[in-house]
Structures are given as C-alpha cells and as structure tokens.
Ligand SMILES: Nc1ncnc2c1ncn2[C@@H]1O[C@H](COP(=O)(O)OP(=O)(O)O)[C@@H](O)[C@H]1O
C-alpha cells in the first residue's frame with residue numbers, strides 16, 4: 087500500500103481540537119509522521135499534560151487513518167503523545183525551621199492571646215519569628231499587634247507574587263484581616279477562606295525563620311485540612327481552659343491531629359485562664375474554671391502540659407490595646423508566657439530529635 091505523508095496530513099487536519107476548534111495539523115499538534123517497516127507512527131503534541139481530549143483525539147486519529155486506509159493497516163498503538171514536563175513544585179517555606187500550629191477545641195479560650203504572646207516571647211529570646219493569623223472567620227492578630235488597617239505590600243519577582251509581612255515587636259505578621267474588612271469576615275466561607283490562607287502561607291515572603299506560628303480557627307474544619315495539606319507542620323499546640331466543656335473538644339482536636347489520616351505531632355497542651363489572681367492580692371489564686379483540668383487531661387493522654395497561664399486583667403487589656411503583655415519585662419503574666427516559650431522550644435527539640443520531619447498530608451477524597 088502506498089502511504090503519502092501529504093495525504094495523511096490532510097486526513098488528520100480534519101480532526102479538530104474541541105477546545106481551540108483548530109485542525110490538529112495546522113495548529114502544530116502533529117509533531118511527527120514516519121513510516122517504518124510497514125508501520126505508521128504519529129507524534130501528537132499537547133500543550134498541557136492534563137488536556138482532557140488526549141484520549142479522544144488519539145482515537146479520532148486511529149479512526150481517520152483506518153477509515154482511509156482500511157482497518158487492518160498500520161496504526162494501532164503507534165501514536166506517541168508528547169506533553170510538557172510539569173513545572174517543578176515550589177518548595178513551601180524552605181527556610182522555616184519549625185512550623186507550629188496553635189489550635190483549640192473552642193473559640194474564646196485564648197488561642198490568639200497565647201499565639202501572640204508566644205511569638206513575642208520567642209522573638210525576645212533572639213529567635214526569628216513569624217505569625218500567620220489563619221483564623222479566617224475572626225482574625226484578631228492585627229488588633230492585638232496594633233497594626234489594624236495596614237496593607238502588606240505585594241511584589242512580583244520572576245513571575246512569582248510575594249506578600250511582604252508586616253513587622254511589629256520583632257515578629258513578622260500576616261493576617262487575612264489585612265485584606266478584608268472585619269465586618270465582611272462572616273461571609274468568608276469554605277473555598278474563599280482556604281484559598282486566602284493558602285496565599286498567606288505560600289506567597290508570604292517569610293525568609294529565614296526559626297519559628298512560624300499559625301493561629302488557627304477554633305475547632306476542626308476546612309482550614310485545618312488546608313493547612314496540613316499546604317505545609318509540613320512540625321507540630322501542634324492546643325490551647326484550652328481547664329473547664330470540662332472545653333476539654334471535651336480538646337480531645338476531638340487531639341484525635342484529629344494525631345489520627346492516622348493527618349498525623350501531625352501534638353507538642354502539648356497550654357492551659358489558659360488556669361486561675362484568677364487579683365492585682366492587689368498577687369498571691370491569691372481562684373480556680374474559676376476548675377483546677378488543673380488540662381494538666382490532668384495531658385497526663386491521661388500522655389502528652390506534655392507546656393504551661394499554665396493565669397487569668398489576669400492585664401492580659402485582656404494588653405490584647406485590646408495592641409501591646410502584648412509579654413513586652414513588659416517584669417510582669418507575672420509575661421513570665422508565664424516566657425516560661426511557656428521555653429517549654430515549647432524543648433518540646434520542639436525533642437520532637438525534631440525523635441521524629442522525622444513532617445510531610446505535607448495527602449488527603450484522598452473518597
Ligand atoms: N489569660 C487571660 N487573662 C485575661 N484575659 C484573657 C486571657 N486569655 C485570653 N483573654 C481574653 O479573652 C478573650 C478571648 O481571647 P482570644 O485570645 O481572642 O481567644 P481565641 O483566640 O481562643 O478566640 C480576649 O478578650 C482576651 O484578651
């Protein structure tokens with residue numbers, strides 16, 4: 087049988103790519119036609135590896151050739167598909183030594199307060215520290231650092247977009263709160279919220295950091311899953327009050343993080359509002375939410391208790407005024423957070439010595 091290249095090109099040009107509507111020859115998709123030992127070979131070039139029409143165009147080629155030259159001629163299996171190499175995946179946060187998520191079972195237990203003061207205490211100890219406010223439903227970090235209304239500058243470098251964190255009190259900060267009005271936060275649901283978080287993580291120009299803390303929304307939800315999928319979280323710290331109702335949700339949180347599916351090490355618990363101490367009676371302790379609730383739970387679950395933080399008016403005031411209490415050198419509350427930061431460092435060192443680095447979690451949909 088006589089095979090002419092021109093004829094084959096003519097036959098193939100009849101096939102159009104369903105998206106571009108262009109003939110596959112004139113649009114340059116047919117990269118090669120060769121005839122070897124009575125067999126025809128065709129090279130088909132696609133501009134993307136996930137082109138949904140690869141199979142159907144291959145089949146259309148076989149049909150067209152067989153339609154012209156007869157069923158038992160030539161071609162079967164001789165169409166070579168060429169697709170571009172996928173771009174190399176950018177390594178996420180390559181210069182960050184420890185990524186620590188701060189989580190809680192319930193809202194209002196002081197998760198942000200702990201995250202903020204931990205960040206300041208770590209920075210005071212000479213470490214380089216970043217803090218991501220991932221509480222997309224109630225971002226409070228801008229207020230607690232007195233940087234509300236700031237807009238982190240963006241820049242583009244070699245086609246990559248970067249967001250420059252805001253620096254305050256020696257801590258690099260990014261919050262979804264910088265990009266939305268507080269009253270709009272409630273409309274941030276599901277995909278919008280998680281994609282905003284992804285941007286803060288992957289596009290933040292964090293540079294070299296010893297610690298990157300992530301203030302998560304309360305509970306266990308989409309944002310948590312996004313986070314463990316986007317970044318290799320070194321470990322999680324869970325904040326709770328000693329109250330029974332709060333502790334029930336802590337157990338849920340621990341089970342989620344430590345569970346087989348996610349498997350991010352739980353570094354320890356932080357008990358907040360452990361007792362109330364009035365300014366004028368500094369030696370008195372009133373156990374308003376119960377005594378040692380987190381301590382007992384930590385013992386029961388075999389995880390460390392990293393610290394106990396008292397309920398102190400100054401902590402609340404410093405949060406509201408945007409000057410974390412830990413900035414003051416000589417307060418009892420500041421000392422509690424400094425002690426906590428030292429315990430966190432120990433827990434991280436132990437974890438890093440004993441366990442492999444965390445990998446990003448790959449969740450498969452059922
Ligand atoms: N140890 C504490 N002593 C006094 N007030 C606190 C303490 N921890 C948190 N607060 C206050 O409780 C409120 C809730 O704390 P926040 O950190 O915003 O909680 P979460 O992030 O868990 O929702 C804030 O007004 C905060 O200032």
Ligand SMILES: [Mg+2]
Pocket residue numbers: 197198199221224226
């Ligand atoms: Mg909060």
